[in-house]
Amino acid sequence: MRAAGVMEAAISAFRHNYEALCREETGLIPEEAIRPAEGLPVFEPGSEGFAPELLSQTVVIKLNGGLGTSMGLQKVKSVLEVRPGVAFLDLIVRQIVALRQASGSKVRLLLMNSFSTSEDTLGYLARHADGGFAEASEVELMQNQVPKIDEATLAPAEWPANPSLEWCPPGHGDLYPALVGSGWLDRLLADGVKYAFVSNSDNLGAVLEPGLLKHFAESGAPFLMEVTRRTPADRKGGHLAVRRDNQRLLLREVAQCPDADLDAFQDIDKHQYFNTNSIWLRLDLLKQRLEEGGGVLPLPMIRNRKTVDPRDKSSTSVIQLEVAMGAAIECFEGAQAIEVSRARFAPVKSTADLFALRSDAYSVGDDGRVELVEFRKGVPPVVKLDDSYKLVDSLGALGVPSLAACEEVAIEGLVSFSEGVILRGKVAFSAPAGGVKSVASGTYSDGEFAL
The missing domain is CATH 2.160.10.10 (Hexapeptide repeat proteins)
Structure with a gap:
């Protein structure tokens, strides 16, 4: 990983998960270890008022590492057009410009790109150069890459036919080591930026809502997750729960659910809340928590079993070690969740x-x-x-x-x-x-x- 230029913070996070794999930890969260999350506060738009002074202390981070390959697009998904000549990225820029105009301050934007999406994204943003959105040093946070693990030997997978397939993204939980290792966390704090709103670039409903920012700031919480009510279409999506032993909120993804508990996982009346993958962070408290953990957030490991070449099912069986961004809710004492309108969850997946x-x-x-x-x-x-x-x-x-x-x-x-x-x-x-x-x-x- 060092030879490939992977940052030390990401290496430490990978080591944490690899050692858990070697200890034969499953990363599974059984139903008996949790209870449903219930009675969360509900956010009503306009209920908290507008606090422009908070916007000057806020960065909007969009997770922008995905390609639109499932829809036949060989580029970053965020260049898809919503209206003729208007792509996701154009709308994201419009949102930031509108916030800047409303607050009179330079609300920051960071795009967490992957090695696959960086060039496309920065090239497209050249049309917004006048607003300062085309400079990598001002808008880009690079996602890391980690080795795929040979399932039989637990060594790094080897695939000489295409060495790039030996690597994989570590999931959006890489946000935290990427912020640290890139220097962005210290840079933002030095600039007086205290709050971060993070969401997927393909979720066009996830706009920085000043009322939610005010709610988060006044709560004093280190971490806030936006959730909405699950529907039958969300049975396979990660749900919120409470761990019985320490009463902390947690996120359970389907890959972390034992097969015997899948019926309970998919019971939307029991586990009512769906993670929208939109979160709010207190950056100063994130830095403090990372320092307490030796630079690592102990996010639950997710094992994804695949083949080294996803298009060749006869190729070497591998394990991709991933972490979910929302799983950090369990890492913070006093972390909270809030129910938002389904309108704030409008992803484009198909x-x-x-x-x-x-x-x-x-x-x-x-x-x-x-x-x-x-x-x-x-x-x-x-x-x-x-x-x-x-x-x-x-x-x-x-x-x-x-x-x-x-x-x-x-x-x-x-x-x-x-x-x-x-x-x-x-x-x-x-x-x-x-x-x-x-x-x-x-x-x-x-x-x-x-x-």
Whole structure:
């Protein structure tokens, strides 16, 4: 790792997890060790007021290390367009500019890039150079890389055919060693920055909310996690719980759940709260906690079993050691969680998500906020696309119908929506194989339409 230029803070964090692996720790959190988190405070937008002086002490950190490969994109996902000529990164910049204008202070932005996304991101941000967003020294926090572990020998995996596949990202829990090892933590503190709001760059609902910042600052808590109520779609996502032995909040991911406890893990009435992966940090208290731990936050290890070449299932079996950013909630005495509106959790994980986002079910403001139109009351349209639309390029031919009043839309086969198509209620369209079928302008309400 040193030979590859990995920072010492990341090496220490990896050593912590590798030694746990060698001790044959599973990283599993059984149901009997926890109880459900209940009765969390609920944040109501506008309830806390606006405190511009706090914004001058805040940095917005966006986790931007992911490629859009699952959607056929060979670039960083945040260059996907939400509206013609407007990508995720443009909206993130708009949000920061709006906060700067509202507060009169230079609210900071950091993008936690990976080796795969750095060049694309900085290249795209050249269009925002006038605002100071294109300089790596001002906006970039680099994610680390760690070795994949040969499952049979526990040695670093070797793959001469493509040595880059011997490495993997350590999960978004790498935020903490990256902040330390890069020097950014000390640099921010020296500049009077006390608070950090961290979220995924593909979660366009996660905007720095001044009222939440005020709530966090007044709480005195070292760490605050935004959670929302789980739905059937969230059964596999990490949930919040309380550890019975020390009564601390914890995050349990599905990879940390014993097979025997999967039914309980997926019980959304029992474990009600879903981690949105948006967190708030007190940077001075983070530094103090790291110093107490010898420079390492003792985050729970997550074992991910894969093959060294993910496209070759016959290649060497490996273990990828990962840590979750939200798992740090257990590392801080007095850490808290708060329930927020589902509207603050709008990630783009598939072309179906992107199809909905590009429609009039969402509004895109000059301040970079992406919000469901008001009468939807925070409920997004359900979009079901068949495998014909797995790749981003396929959406261009599909078109963008009105989904403002659509509850659910399902599409099978190659379809092209004409200008002026309005979908209402629950609708389904099916087209036979062998060509693209056009949907003529008009309103389509509650029904199945064979083309």
